[in-house]
Amino acid sequence: xxxxxxxxxxxxxxxxxxxxxxxxxxxxxxxxxxxxxxxxxxxxxxxxxxxxxxxxxxxxxxxxxxxxxxxxxxxxxxxxxxxxxxxxxxxxxxxxxxxxxxxxxxxxxxxxxxxxxxxxxxxxxxxxxxxxxxxxxxxxxxxxxxxxxxxxxxxxxxxxxxxxxxxxxxxxxxxxxxxxxxxxxxxxxxxxxxxxxxxxxxxxxxxxxxxxxxxxxxxxxxxxxxxxxxxxxxxxxxxxxxxxxxxxxxxxxxxxxxxxxxxxxxxxxxxxxxxxxxxxxxxxxxxxxxxxxxxxxxxxxxxxxxxxxxxxxxxxxxxxxxxxxxxxxxxxxxxxxxxxxxxxxxxxxxxxx
Amino acid sequence: xxxxxxxxxxxxxxxxxxxxxxxxxxxxxxxxxxxxxxxxxxxxxxxxxxxxxxxxxxxxxxxxxxxxxxxxxxxxxxxxxxxxxxxxxxxxxxxxxxxxxxxxxxxxxxxxxxxxxxxxxxxxxxxxxxxxxxxxxxxxxxxxxxxxxxxxxxxxxxxxxxxxxxxxxxxxxxxxxxxxxxxxxxxxxxxxxxxxxxxxxxxxxxxxxxxxxxxxxxxxxxxxxxxxxxxxxxxxxxxxxxxxxxxxxxxxxxxxxxxxxxxxxxxxxxxxxxxxxxxxxxxxxxxxxxxxxxxxxxxxxxxxxxxxxxxxxxxxxxxxxxxxxxxxxxxxxxxxxxxxxxxxxxxxxxxxx
Numbered sequence: 001x002x003x004x005x006x007x008x009x010x011x012x013x014x015x016x017x018x019x020x021x022x023x024x025x026x027x028x029x030x031x032x033x034x035x036x037x038x039x040x041x042x043x044x045x046x047x048x049x050x051x052x053x054x055x056x057x058x059x060x061x062x063x064x065x066x067x068x069x070x071x072x073x074x075x076x077x078x079x080x081x082x083x084x085x086x087x088x089x090x091x092x093x094x095x096x097x098x099x100x101x102x103x104x105x106x107x108x109x110x111x112x113x114x115x116x117x118x119x120x121x122x123x124x125x126x127x128x129x130x131x132x133x134x135x136x137x138x139x140x141x142x143x144x145x146x147x148x149x150x151x152x153x154x155x156x157x158x159x160x161x162x163x164x165x166x167x168x169x170x171x172x173x174x175x176x177x178x179x180x181x182x183x184x185x186x187x188x189x190x191x192x193x194x195x196x197x198x199x200x201x202x203x204x205x206x207x208x209x210x211x212x213x214x215x216x217x218x219x220x221x222x223x224x225x226x227x228x229x230x231x232x233x234x235x236x237x238x239x240x241x242x243x244x245x246x247x248x249x250x251x252x253x254x255x256x257x258x259x260x261x262x263x264x265x266x267x268x269x270x271x272x273x274x275x276x277x278x279x280x281x282x283x284x285x286x287x288x289x290x291x292x293x294x295x296x297x298x299x300x301x302x303x304x305x306x307x308x309x310x311x312x313x314x315x316x317x318x319x320x321x322x323x324x325x326x327x328x329x330x331x332x333x334x335x336x337x338x339x340x341x342x343x344x345x346x347x348x349x350x351x352x353x
Numbered sequence: 354x355x356x357x358x359x360x361x362x363x364x365x366x367x368x369x370x371x372x373x374x375x376x377x378x379x380x381x382x383x384x385x386x387x388x389x390x391x392x393x394x395x396x397x398x399x400x401x402x403x404x405x406x407x408x409x410x411x412x413x414x415x416x417x418x419x420x421x422x423x424x425x426x427x428x429x430x431x432x433x434x435x436x437x438x439x440x441x442x443x444x445x446x447x448x449x450x451x452x453x454x455x456x457x458x459x460x461x462x463x464x465x466x467x468x469x470x471x472x473x474x475x476x477x478x479x480x481x482x483x484x485x486x487x488x489x490x491x492x493x494x495x496x497x498x499x500x501x502x503x504x505x506x507x508x509x510x511x512x513x514x515x516x517x518x519x520x521x522x523x524x525x526x527x528x529x530x531x532x533x534x535x536x537x538x539x540x541x542x543x544x545x546x547x548x549x550x551x552x553x554x555x556x557x558x559x560x561x562x563x564x565x566x567x568x569x570x571x572x573x574x575x576x577x578x579x580x581x582x583x584x585x586x587x588x589x590x591x592x593x594x595x596x597x598x599x600x601x602x603x604x605x606x607x608x609x610x611x612x613x614x615x616x617x618x619x620x621x622x623x624x625x626x627x628x629x630x631x632x633x634x635x636x637x638x639x640x641x642x643x644x645x646x647x648x649x650x651x652x653x654x655x656x657x658x659x660x661x662x663x664x665x666x667x668x669x670x671x672x673x674x675x676x677x678x679x680x681x682x683x684x685x686x687x688x689x690x691x692x693x694x695x696x697x698x699x700x701x702x703x704x705x706x
Contacts, residue, residue: 261631261632261689262632264631265630265631265632265692268629268630268631269625269626269629269630271629272622272625272626272627272628272629272630273622273625273626274625275625275629276621276622276624276625276628277618277621277622277625278614278617278618278621279614279615279618336614339618
């Protein structure tokens with residue numbers, strides 16, 4: 001399974017959706033809980049196992065749509081777990097406790113379902129570019145299929161019930177992973193984040209809540225799940241995202257107009273270091289790739305595909321690197337192997353570009 | 354003349370002498386003063402003009418050996434002057450006052466004679482690599498030819514008389530320009546400099562006395578001119594230089610043994626930045642070229658010639674850059690043009706390597 005995943009990078013990495021140069025991916029997740037069973041934060045082992053068994057049954061029953069595979073966290077070693085976190089298929093929290101936790105992964109990784117995370121089920125769909133509707137459709141279809149065998153806790157007044165009150169209602173979190181180097185360089189990012197926050201959206205780092213911003217990648221998501229329809233939330237996130245894209249493009253135009261040489265210098269130096277360095281940390285790769293991605297977006301670097309930039313972003317992460325090279329490595333070995341992989345992929349990209 | 358110099362870089366840049374990878378060049382200069390004329394620090398305009406006329410006559414008379422050209426500082430604009438300083442043919446002091454100052458430059462720039470610098474004549478010979486004897490022979494032959502028409506102040510007890518007492522005796526300063534990145538990286542350089550100094554030699558920066566060390570390039574020269582023969586001074590400088598080369602090679606072996614990845618990373622990053630940057634200051638070029646030169650010396654970078662590294666070291670200097678591109682430029686324009694030139698020369702070097 002994992003080897004397959006390495007060979008066929010996730011669909012959301014293809015860089016072919018709408019606005020895919022700035023918006024890496026759109027994601028929708030639905031929180032659902034099965035009636036009559038205690039919610040994960042207070043569940044006994046027995047409850048958790050029931051949830052897992054019920055979910056497994058519902059997935060099997062829905063196999064016309066749910067054609068992927070079910071994995072168990074218990075079967076995974078630490079690298080597998082980190083691999084899935086890096087791939088943005090699961091939350092870091094999900095991997096901290098293996099007990100009765102299952103993970104369904106659909107074909108091309110468009111869909112996944114975490115079983116016994118904070119809620120009984122977390123249905124997630126992810127797609128490349130500004131494609132929130134696509135992800136919502138995918139997640140909704142999964143929800144429909146699961147509902148055929150499972151009864152979810154639903155309150156007529158509140159909507160779906162969840163472990164944490166912030167998810168009650170639609171149980172939905174829609175988000176985009178968006179690359180904003182222009183706004184960071186012009187130092188307008190703080191203003192933009194503050195404006196987004198006032199509109200009721202949250203801005204987070206690369207790996208979600210409480211994580212650092214790396215490579216100028218931001219996750220923007222809805223805060224509110226209650227009192228609004230799914231369609232309303234998605235429309236509003238789409239509008240705000242389009243607004244952010246406009247701001248980012250304005251920032252890039254401004255940079256190109258006022259500091260073109262400096263920006264091109266920054267972009268090409270990043271490219272030069274990535275193509276030549278012998279030691280690279282994953283953090284440095286993310287920051288350098290950010291500049292190369294900006295270069296691609298501004299038409300400065302042409303001999304490279306967005307696909308390769310996205311792939312490198314993922315494959316330079318520690319667990320991906322070890323899976324890809326099929327060996328366990330310490331931090332120093334990884335930095336060396338990472339630099340080699342980056343050089344090879346870039347050389348190949350340019351040669352075939 | 355200057356255009357010719359640009360088209361045919363100086364012989365000492367060819368990087369083909371003994372130990373040329375570590376020792377860029379060896380230089381010998383002889384200070385001579387014409388009897389009966391006041392020495393430059395106290396000379397009247399009349400004296401200075403006589404010196405220039407006499408020197409011109411002696412050079413013309415010695416044309417069997419002195420086949421080069423005589424230039425006048427008065428005819429040179431500021432870029433020409435800086436150009437000659439950058440080329441290490443004249444001292445910065447020489448260019449600060451143009452009055453009756455002449456400069457003879459021999460074929461391939463192996464020899465030059467400053468007229469009315471601190472002494473009436475400063476005969477300088479420069480050659481590639483650890484070739485102090487070659488430079489001494491060249492300077493001595495020029496001295497012999499000039500002596501046919503000029504009578505130099507010579508005291509039976511002291512030897513040649515000079516404006517500054519530190520030059521009395523042989524009037525000779527022999528020096529090597531030596532690249533010591535290994536010793537800088539292992540932090541042994543301070544010890545080595547202190548040892549050299551105790552042996553009666555001086556260590557200076559790239560442009561001589563009082564100048565900064567750039568690109569890990571050091572000038573090592575004799576301090577003493579009195580009470581020792583020329584041969585003795587040259588032999589002693591040669592021995593010390595060989596000792597320094599041994600220290601440098603030991604430092605490189607140590608680095609290769611203990612921190613190979615880190616060193617290779619440093620070297621390749623420098624190469625990557627030089628090959629890709631859009632803005633480069635001359636100082637940064639010197640420091641990055643230092644790493645690339647180390648890479649060449651350690652066999653890490655193979656597709657490059659020492660010649661190109663030496664050329665870039667020189668041609669990235671402000672006046673060389675402007676001469677080469679045939680345009681006057683401000684600092685920002687130069688940084689941009691410099692980066693372009695470096696990219697082109699490196700790409701050509703690799704393509705033909």
